Amino acid sequence: MNLETLFLFDNSITKIEDNAFSDLTKLKILRLDNNRISSIKNITISGLTNLRDLRIQDNPFHCDCELIGLVDFLKSGRVSVSGDPRCFTPENLNGASLVSLSAANLTCSDTIDETNSAPLKEGNFLVIVYLFLCLLVKSMMDF
Known part of the structure; x- marks a missing residue:
């Protein structure tokens, strides 16, 4: 694809x-700013060899080991x-600031903290409601 600019x-x-x-x-400019992105994996951006301008500010990044690749990419100087x-x-x-972090700051825990678990996301909730309704309709048809 010949797309050079992508505004999202x-x-x-x-x-x-x-x-x-x-x-x-061939992407040169990628704007992902002001969204609700908490993580961007290295594999997502590693192939963007022509990227020169990346805007990702105003996202609620969760800074753990999943962000090491992004932080390294930002610090490489390859992209503005x-x-x-x-x-x-x-x-x-x-x-x-993401560019001030080191790998030592970006750690992951193997355990899940139940007291600090994230609430059910809207999209997941809708899928659960849909599945419940399907089961309800099916049971009514079988009755």
Whole structure:
């Protein structure tokens, strides 16, 4: 694909799939700012060899080991980073600039903290409601 500029800012995007940009090898400008993205994996951006301008500020980044590739990419100097993307969680990194972080800051825990688990996301909730309704209708038809 010959796309060089992609504006996806202000769209309430919550997740970027791993290979979302894999066919966009000529992409030079990518705007993902002001969404609800908490993580961008290295595989998502590693193939963007022509990328020169990346805007990802104003997203609630969860700064853990999943973000190491993105932080390294931002610090490589290969791309201009407009704005100042910052951590939202965990609490001890809230407000920290992504480009100021090191791998030592970006740790992952193997255990799940039940007291601090995220609420059910809207999209997941709708799927559960849909499945429940399907089962309800099916049981009514069998009755």
